[in-house]
Amino acid sequence: MFVGRTGELDTLNDALARASATGGEPQALLLGGEAGVGKTRLVEEFATAAGRGGAVVALGGCVEIGGDGLPFAPFSAALRALRRRLPAELARAARDQEEEPARLLPELGDSTAPGTGGGRRDEEGIVRLFELTARLLECVAADRTVVLVLEDLHWADAATRHLVTYLFRTPRTGRLVVLATYRSDDIHRRHPLRPLLAELDRLRTVRRVELGRFTREEVGRQIAGILAHEPDPLQVDEIFERSDGNAFLVEELAVAAHEGSRTGLTDSLRDLLLVRVEALPGRERRSSSSRPGRRACTSPTSSPSSASPAAARRRRWPTGWRCFRPNGSRPVRPSDVYAVRDAE
Ligand SMILES: Nc1ncnc2c1ncn2[C@@H]1O[C@H](COP(=O)(O)OP(=O)(O)O)[C@@H](O)[C@H]1O
Numbered sequence: 020m021f022v023g024r025t026g027e028l029d030t031l032n033d034a035l036a037r038a039s040a041t042g043g044e045p046q047a048l049l050l051g052g053e054a055g056v057g058k059t060r061l062v063e064e065f066a067t068a069a070g071r072g073g074a075v076v077a078l079g080g081c082v083e084i085g086g087d088g089l090p091f092a093p094f095s096a097a098l099r100a101l102r103r104r105l106p107a108e109l110a111r112a113a114r115d116q117e118e119e120p121a122r123l124l125p126e127l128g129d130s131t132a133p134g135t136g137g138g139r140r141d142e143e144g145i146v147r148l149f150e151l152t153a154r155l156l157e158c159v160a161a162d163r164t165v166v167l168v169l170e171d172l173h174w175a176d177a178a179t180r181h182l183v184t185y186l187f188r189t190p191r192t193g194r195l196v197v198l199a200t201y202r203s204d205d206i207h208r209r210h211p212l213r214p215l216l217a218e219l220d221r222l223r224t225v226r227r228v229e230l231g232r233f234t235r236e237e238v239g240r241q242i243a244g245i246l247a248h249e250p251d252p253l254q255v256d257e258i259f260e261r262s263d264g265n266a267f268l269v270e271e272l273a274v275a276a277h278e279g280s281r282t283g284l285t286d287s288l289r290d291l292l293l294v295r296v297e298a299l300p301g302r303e304r305r306s307s308s309s310r311p312g313r314r315a316c317t318s319p320t321s322s323p324s325s326a327s328p329a330a331a332r333r334r335r336w337p338t339g340w341r342c343f344r345p346n347g348s349r350p351v352r353p354s355d356v357y358a359v360r361d362a363e
């Protein structure tokens with residue numbers, strides 16, 4: 020069951036139609052939203068329909084590995100996906116590029132010249148690599164619509180961020196839709212994605228879509244889809260209240276309620292919260308205790324490096340969420356995780 024998002028799907032489908040039209044212009048979109056709000060699900064819904072309509076979808080995700088991420092990881096993954104779908108076309112597009120394609124994707128290189136994948140990373144080489152990626156995409160998208168999805172840009176390495184900017188900024192041809200997602204609640208003031216977002220904002224060619232939380236009515240439909248029956252309105256009220264319309268939380272709370280969980284939290288949600296509470300500095304951790312708060316928190320912990328401790332602490336929680344501070348201070352136990360709640 021897919022709930023709501025009609026406006027957002029319209030925007031995505033409109034971009035797809037523009038890209039696919041005869042002499043179509045490439046489209047660039049940025050989809051932002053807090054963790055668990057439903058970015059991936061929306062992308063899946065869009066990509067599945069696009070695929071059914073004849074587009075080739077290539078997906079690459081950034082992963083959280085600490086530090087600055089693997090260079091070009093999402094592009095390598097997406098090109099690999101493209102190569103699986105269109106081996107002959109990608110080989111043809113890569114043929115005249117000497118050894119360069121191997122630097123992006125070893126499979127694209129000459130198999131008799133191993134080791135080119137680790138090539139030099141000087142500035143000129145990087146620019147050529149960007150140009151090469153753009154050309155490969157252009158070639159493949161000359162004859163068919165290609166949807167390139169880059170998920171979770173907030174975890175992207177510097178090279179990927181630069182390449183995204185390059186792709187979005189430089190005028191291109193081809194039936195190409197580039198859709199990048201990022202977690203907007205995790206982009207603190209000094210996050211490296213900030214300058215990229217600011218720069219892309221200045222480009223009128225990049226469409227920004229901000230995905231919001233569900234309304235009560237939408238939460239009701241989501242719960243109905245999960246439980247496979249109409250939920251009790253009181254249950255909808257409660258889950259709406261506790262989740263604040265965050266799709267991930269709605270799902271976890273609905274499943275927990277369905278399974279008759281005593282705490283109202285699923286194991287996975289409890290684990291998630293525990294990890295996050297444990298990652299808090301000691302003082303904060305001790306003070307996040309006891310009484311069940313009304314809301315749980317889905318914010319990931321990011322690794323604070325250069326920011327002040329106060330800023331680092333603040334940024335562990337999404338906007339509007341805070342560590343609940345009761346009067347006393349007790350150490351955190353598994354049952355204490357409720358104490359993390361919205362401070363409203
Ligand atoms: N429109 C929707 N309809 C039904 N379920 C949804 C919808 N959007 C998200 N969900 C569910 O909520 C959970 C979190 O969504 P997800 O797309 O993974 O969030 P995000 O990528 O923003 O972190 C998933 O299990 C997903 O299936």
Ligand SMILES: [Mg+2]
Pocket residue numbers: 058059060
């Ligand atoms: Mg996601």
